[in-house]
Amino acid sequence: MLTILCQGVTITYKSICKNGVEGTGENGRKCSNISIGDEVSFKISIESQKCPSNGKPEVIKIKPLGFTEEVEVVLNFICDCQCAAEGEPDSDKCYEGHGTFECGACKCNDGRIGRLCECSKDEVRTEDLDANCRKDNGTDICSNNGDCVCGTCECKKRENPAEIYSRKYCECDNFNCDRSNNKLCGGHGRCDCRKCICDANYTGGACDCSLETATCLAKNGQICNGRGTCECGICKCTNPKFQGPTCEICPTCPGVCAEHKDCVQCRAFEAGEKKETCEHDCSYFQLIKVKDREKMPQPTDQSFPLTHCKERDANDCWFYYTYAIRNDTKEVYVVETLECPAGPDIIPIVAGVVAGIVLIGLALLLIWKLLMIIHDRREFAKFEKEKMNAKWDTGENPIYKSAVTTVVNPKYEGK
Structure with missing residues (x-):
């Protein structure tokens, strides 16, 4: 809580935080661990140590940290004592003139008591009228929601006649209950002493939880399709695979x-x-x-x-x-774009066919060459074998005719 103080003014805080936890001193300036929808309040006491030198009113600004909203308090200082002036007997400022108005207060006539002399001593049994208007010693008079008149709280009236304070100490009201959809008690109950009294078939702090199960019925007639529970008219699916208002949708199921x-x-x-x-x-x-x-x-x-x-x-x-x-x-x-198969590329296809034909031809040629080599080697080996096994006759060839012819001269006598 941030406060802009003027000189000579002191301020003290008392916080009433979540679950009624109270804080004073430095702790009275803050509330911790609060969330949206939680209600906290601060009681502030302002004391002036001296009158301002210019005698003009001063302004104090109070605002919570992190917010732009602020509360502006205008201080009007009473620095001149008016008690020196004579009192005003039987003043209209006192109840039916039963007192003298002096020093800014009523001095009651005999037999009258109260701040405005509104009470008769014969009508009340105690002199401490304010004590009868406090719930206990730690609370404000009439819970700060009313005036103590002759020991009895008279609750304040609000601009909206439908909004009222009630009970002995004006501690209750019918307009400070929880809201849902910007409606008091969700529009399904009434506010009694700051608590919602819900209509039939509704429950919850703001009567925002319906007990009806019609909105949870699936097409098969089962509540939440048999896969969840109906809470406040809404299906809570127990199986995380199933979704939807009635637990009928399964986005991760096959199909x-x-x-x-x-x-x-x-x-x-x-x-x-x-x-x-x-x-x-x-x-x-x-x-x-x-x-x-x-x-x-x-x-x-x-x-x-x-x-x-x-x-x-x-x-x-x-x-x-x-x-x-x-x-x-x-x-x-x-x-947004389709992924379509690309059309056939002619060049790779033709090149592949030609390459295939060439490779097949080369393969056939190599196979033929290999077979011929094998055949020739076999024939040569057979020839060599027959050559080694051959047996030749050493006689003269019968068809051989010598190139030399001998002729005998009969008349030759050897001389």
Whole structure:
């Protein structure tokens, strides 16, 4: 709590924090561990040690840290004593003139008591009238919500006549109960002494919890489809796989991709079996297009169930999408471009065929050459073997005729 003080003014705090925990001194300036909807209050006492030199009113600003709202207190100092002036007998400022008004207060006539002399001594049994207006010694007179008149609290009236303080010490009211949807007690109960008294079939601190189970009935007639409990008219699914108002939706179960394929195809690419009835049949989810699969939600960084799908269309093109349910809203993230197979490349095909023919020809040629080498080696080996085994006759060849012819001269006598 931040306070801007003027010179000569001291201020003390008393905090009433969550669960009624009180703090004084430095602890009276703060409340810890509070959350939205918690109610805390501060009691502030301001004391002036001296009058300002200029005699003008001073302004104190009080505001909580972190907020722009502030409370502005205007201090008007009474520095001149008026008691020196003569009193005003039977003043109208005292109850029915039963006192003298002097020094800013009523001095009661005999037989009258009270701050404004409004009480008769014969009507009250105690001289400490304020004690009868306190619940205990630690509380304010009439809980600071009323005036003590002759020992009895008269509660303050509010601008709204429907809002009233009540009980003996004005400690109760009918307008400071919890709210839901900006309605007192959620519009399903009444406020009694700062506590909601709920109507039938409602419970909770702000009567915001319905005991009706009709909103939890699934199509099969079971409460929450038999997979959860109905709390305040809302299904709490016990199996985290199931989602939806009645625990009937399972985005991670098998068959989810096939179930939504046609609708995703018609809405994202204006194609598929439901192209003609797309607007009527496929408006049950929110379509979100992304540039690539990296932009799709991932299970590691999401707090809601989702299913990644990969489906093929009639043109053998693949499309990718993710089906998810977030806060009861069905969302489909679709990669905006199809992944289609590329057409045949003629050059590699022709080159492959030619290379195949050449390689096959070379292979056949090598095989033929190898067979010829093997055949020649076998024939040569056979020849060598026959050569080694051959036996030749040493006689003269009968068909051999010598080139030399001898002729005998009969008349030659050897002389």
